[in-house]
Amino acid sequence: MRLSLTTLLVLAAACASAGARPAQQQPAPAKASADSSSVDRPQYPSTYQRRPNPPVLIKNATIMTATGQEIANGSILFKDGRIVAVGTSVQAPADAIVVDGTGKFVTPGIIDVHSHLGVYAAPGTDAESDGNEATNPVTAEVWAEHSFWPQDPQIPLAIAGGVTTIQALPGSANLIGGRSAVLKLVPSRTVQGMKFPNAPYGLKMACGENPKRVYGNRGGPSTRMGNMAGYRAAFIAAEDYRRRWDKWNSDHQGDPPGRNLRLETLAEVLRGHILVQNHCYRADEMAQMMDLAREFGFHIRAFHHAVEAYKVADLLAANGVAAAMWADWWGFKEEAMDGVQQNLALVQQAGARATIHSDDPGGIQRLNQEVAKAMYAGIRAGIPITRDQALRWMTANPAWVLGIDSITGTLEPGKMADVVLWSADPFSVYAKAIQVYNDGWLVYDRNDPAHQPRSDFELGQEPAPGSDR
Amino acid sequence: MIAFLLAQTIAITGGTVYPVSGPRIEHATVLIRDGRIVAVGANVTVPADATKIDATGKWVTPGLIDGAGQMGLTEISAVPGDNEAQLRGSDIAASFNVAEGINPASNLIPITRVEGVTTTLAAPAGGWIEGQAVLIDLDGATIEQMLVKSPVGIVVDMSEGSKDAGGNSRAGVAGRLRRVFNDALEYSRRKADYSRAQMQQLAAPAAELEALLPVLRGQLPLIVYANRVYKLKVILAGAAEGWEIAGDIAAAGVPVLVEPMDNIPSYDALGIRYENAAVLAKAGVKVSLLETDTHNSRRIRQQAGNAVSFGMTWDQALRAVTLTPAETFGVADRYGSLDVGKVANVVVWSGDPFEIATGVEHVFIRGHEIPLTSRQTELLQRYKKLPPSY
Numbered sequence: 001m002r003l004s005l006t007t008l009l010v011l012a013a014a015c016a017s018a019g020a021r022p023a024q025q026q027p028a029p030a031k032a033s034a035d036s037s038s039v040d041r042p043q044y045p046s047t048y049q050r051r052p053n054p055p056v057l058i059k060n061a062t063i064m065t066a067t068g069q070e071i072a073n074g075s076i077l078f079k080d081g082r083i084v085a086v087g088t089s090v091q092a093p094a095d096a097i098v099v100d101g102t103g104k105f106v107t108p109g110i111i112d113v114h115s116h117l118g119v120y121a122a123p124g125t126d127a128e129s130d131g132n133e134a135t136n137p138v139t140a141e142v143w144a145e146h147s148f149w150p151q152d153p154q155i156p157l158a159i160a161g162g163v164t165t166i167q168a169l170p171g172s173a174n175l176i177g178g179r180s181a182v183l184k185l186v187p188s189r190t191v192q193g194m195k196f197p198n199a200p201y202g203l204k205m206a207c208g209e210n211p212k213r214v215y216g217n218r219g220g221p222s223t224r225m226g227n228m229a230g231y232r233a234a235f236i237a238a239e240d241y242r243r244r245w246d247k248w249n250s251d252h253q254g255d256p257p258g259r260n261l262r263l264e265t266l267a268e269v270l271r272g273h274i275l276v277q278n279h280c281y282r283a284d285e286m287a288q289m290m291d292l293a294r295e296f297g298f299h300i301r302a303f304h305h306a307v308e309a310y311k312v313a314d315l316l317a318a319n320g321v322a323a324a325m326w327a328d329w330w331g332f333k334e335e336a337m338d339g340v341q342q343n344l345a346l347v348q349q350a351g352a353r354a355t356i357h358s359d360d361p362g363g364i365q366r367l368n369q370e371v372a373k374a375m376y377a378g379i380r381a382g383i384p385i386t387r388d389q390a391l392r393w394m395t396a397n398p399a400w401v402l403g404i405d406s407i408t409g410t411l412e413p414g415k416m417a418d419v420v421l422w423s424a425d426p427f428s429v430y431a432k433a434i435q436v437y438n439d440g441w442l443v444y445d446r447n448d449p450a451h452q453p454r455s456d457f458e459l460g461q462e463p464a465p466g467s468d469r
Numbered sequence: 470m471i472a473f474l475l476a477q478t479i480a481i482t483g484g485t486v487y488p489v490s491g492p493r494i495e496h497a498t499v500l501i502r503d504g505r506i507v508a509v510g511a512n513v514t515v516p517a518d519a520t521k522i523d524a525t526g527k528w529v530t531p532g533l534i535d536g537a538g539q540m541g542l543t544e545i546s547a548v549p550g551d552n553e554a555q556l557r558g559s560d561i562a563a564s565f566n567v568a569e570g571i572n573p574a575s576n577l578i579p580i581t582r583v584e585g586v587t588t589t590l591a592a593p594a595g596g597w598i599e600g601q602a603v604l605i606d607l608d609g610a611t612i613e614q615m616l617v618k619s620p621v622g623i624v625v626d627m628s629e630g631s632k633d634a635g636g637n638s639r640a641g642v643a644g645r646l647r648r649v650f651n652d653a654l655e656y657s658r659r660k661a662d663y664s665r666a667q668m669q670q671l672a673a674p675a676a677e678l679e680a681l682l683p684v685l686r687g688q689l690p691l692i693v694y695a696n697r698v699y700k701l702k703v704i705l706a707g708a709a710e711g712w713e714i715a716g717d718i719a720a721a722g723v724p725v726l727v728e729p730m731d732n733i734p735s736y737d738a739l740g741i742r743y744e745n746a747a748v749l750a751k752a753g754v755k756v757s758l759l760e761t762d763t764h765n766s767r768r769i770r771q772q773a774g775n776a777v778s779f780g781m782t783w784d785q786a787l788r789a790v791t792l793t794p795a796e797t798f799g800v801a802d803r804y805g806s807l808d809v810g811k812v813a814n815v816v817v818w819s820g821d822p823f824e825i826a827t828g829v830e831h832v833f834i835r836g837h838e839i840p841l842t843s844r845q846t847e848l849l850q851r852y853k854k855l856p857p858s859y
Contacts, residue, residue, distance in 0.1 A: 123735040153734055209547070310852050330845075331577070331764035333547035340845050346852065361733050369771065372825040380828045381849060429774030429825050461739045 046195035051441035055079035057092035061101025065411040078417035081440035109164025109418030111398035114357035121152035132171035141261035142178035148191040153455040154361040161365035162420040162433035173214040177204035187453040200403040207280035235296040238266030275301035281335035283311035313350030322353035327373040345378025355397040372427035480515040484524030490806035501813040504836035532587025532814030536794040538763035540589040541571035555595030561673040564680035565600030579843035582607040584767035587814040597634035599624040608834040621798040622690040629737035653678035696738035709738035715752035724755040724797040729776035747780025757794040774823035
């Protein structure tokens with residue numbers, strides 16, 4: 001079953017004041033009444049606001065839409081944060097800024113579904129190591145946004161690589177690591193100012209080696225079967241919690257059940273409001289996790305790092321589970337031994353959703369190159385991958401993984417104007433993002449230091465302003 | 470290995486040949502006999518008995534050289550038993566030569582060479598004076614067959630990572646290194662006193678000091694991992710802030726090994742930047758480009774492409790993954806360019822080797838054509854069409 005964002009929003013509305021807060025980042029209620037509890041008050045709502053920008057027309061460029069077509073000598077017009085028109089002849093309003101895209105390429109903004117920017121910030125000291133709450137194998141109660149440092153100097157680097165949206169995740173030390181944050185990649189003093197409006201939360205879960213390595217000598221789990229028992233125990237408790245709250249929400253008999261942050265998040269997974277983002281390398285473990293999801297009646301949105309996704313691509317397709325993958329990482333641990341460069345292509349070929357991801361502050365700057373490597377590896381192996389399919393690996397498909405595919409991820413009228421202008425074919429190693437528009441705002445311009453964000457951390461330190469580092 | 474030993478003549482014809490040592494040659498032939506290059510040019514007569522490789526429309530370059538990594542010394546990074554690169558127990562391991570730990574059957578070797586990387590460093594990793602690095606060709610049934618040169622240098626880590634060696638202080642590390650060097654020289658002058666136990670305690674065991682003597686005599690480079698720069702006669706590796714003193718490095722004639730895609734600032738390298746390789750090269754520094762992830766040594770061509778994107782010329786970048794590392798490691802008489810007499814490590818590419826669309830068509834190591842198969846290609850073949858049951 002695939003849940004569209006619309007479905008999720010409807011479900012969320014139906015479950016408002018559900019004890020566990022709806023996972024969507026909803027506007028704050030006007031005023032909490034004196035006798036209401038924390039459950040009814042706003043939970044760290046998004047304060048993101050679109051920055052004003054004149055309308056922009058990029059013309060004479062190759063427009064790569066991620067909707068199946070690549071338009072030579074095409075134009076794209078966006079205004080007030082929305083794409084207005086895409087095609088071969090687009091009329092610009094008088095106040096539009098016209099950008100000559102001759103010889104250049106336009107794509108949707110890149111979306112990275114697996115980032116630790118902000119939670120493992122540069123310069124990488126222990127003081128900034130805020131990604132793993134490695135104190136218990138189940139920490140569904142923690143939220144990545146509460147660790148996120150908006151002044152991470154890696155953020156401007158990712159922006160310069162054409163990335164407009166990320167999912168910042170807790171690390172993989174725990175079976176259940178906590179909530180993710182879906183963020184617009186714009187300079188901001190607060191994480192709330194980056195939170196993607198109305199994006200559902202994700203829940204980080206992790207299979208395999210990491211949890212058993214971290215907890216093997218600390219009370220367990222120490223085995224993969226211990227991992228499975230750990231997830232099951234957590235969701236059994238969440239089922240009970242959900243039942244008690246759902247009952248109280250419908251009848252308001254007696255005192256409300258006690259609030260438990262850990263179970264609240266898991267109950268929201270069971271209600272389908274929070275999307276499970278599951279770190280899982282091995283094919284056989286993915287099959288186990290899909291069985292686990294069936295046992296508890298939830299859906300896994302995507303397997304991340306899915307190095308062996310190609311071995312069960314048919315199962316992923318049948319279950320509507322996406323796979324987020326690297327182009328060529330392998331071998332750094334045993335469960336990563338069977339990496340092949342055709343992983344994305346094989347998953348695509350089987351009809352499942354293939355998605356690139358970085359998990360890395362370097363890789364996030366070159367996701368277009370990562371996609372190109374995966375695409376050409378597939379093509380060279382005789383797997384027929386189109387340029388549009390490959391483009392979707394870093395745009396429309398990651399948007400689906402995050403539940404925001406109705407809002408962004410393609411270039412078509414009505415979509416959010418997350419747009420990148422490239423110096424050349426983005427599948428070339430020599431291509432660079434020269435302009436990045438986030439929600440219609442020119443957040444980055446390679447040729448204009450006034451549009452090259454720098455974090456507070458970088459001030460007063462080499463390299464000089466305007467550099468890509 | 471039979472083919473490796475047999476006399477064999479191979480003619481790679483019709484391609485655009487990039488000898489590196491000179492300008493490119495269109496429609497040229499590279500003639501290989503008995504593992505060596507015997508002719509390169511547009512007017513080479515192809516012997517009748519030669520095995521012909523038609524490279525029309527293709528690009529022909531020397532095999533790429535990655536001057537970094539632990540090839541053959543690591544299999545799965547996180548599995549301790551697989552790792553042979555660190556000598557534990559002492560942070561001064563100058564006499565530790567990694568060669569005997571190399572596994573010629575490592576899965577990483579075919580996975581790397583089928584993508585055009587024919588020669589890599591196998592370097593120690595971990596500790597302070599980490600040991601002796603060697604250069605290997607990625608073919609051969611035995612360590613001896615693989616070795617190109619052993620050692621090519623002694624590796625010392627002067628980055629943030631080794632501060633424990635000097636009381637958690639960079640000045641402490643530098644001071645200790647001077648003491649070790651001084652004691653090595655003192656030891657070499659007074660070996661008789663040493664054997665009579667008439668010397669004060671030395672900064673390291675005699676075997677380690679002995680191993681450092683070729684470095685101190687200028688016979689063997691010291692490969693220094695440093696992001697901030699020290700003034701030593703060395704090969705600098707890392708050198709993230711090298712661009713800040715590019716002129717000094719060039720004037721000192723110190724070769725530099727750089728990973729160009731690395732641009733994440735740390736307190737060890739606040740000045741790190743994409744343009745480092747380009748700035749160094751422009752100043753006249755001998756720059757080699759690296760991919761330091763041993764498992765993805767094949768990504769060195771992407772490193773080179775990105776170095777071009779950020780200011781290196783294409784020719785500089787090709788040299789930086791072929792002839793320059795060969796010079797830096799002292800094997801340019803045999804490696805790094807397509808010239809008569811050189812070892813026939815040759816790659817035929819479908820196009821620009823740095824471009825992502827380009828694939829490898831043929832790889833020759835010591836004149837032996839390498840089958841383009843690896844554990845990864847076998848996994849691909851098994852799963853390209855999913856088996857009916859699992």
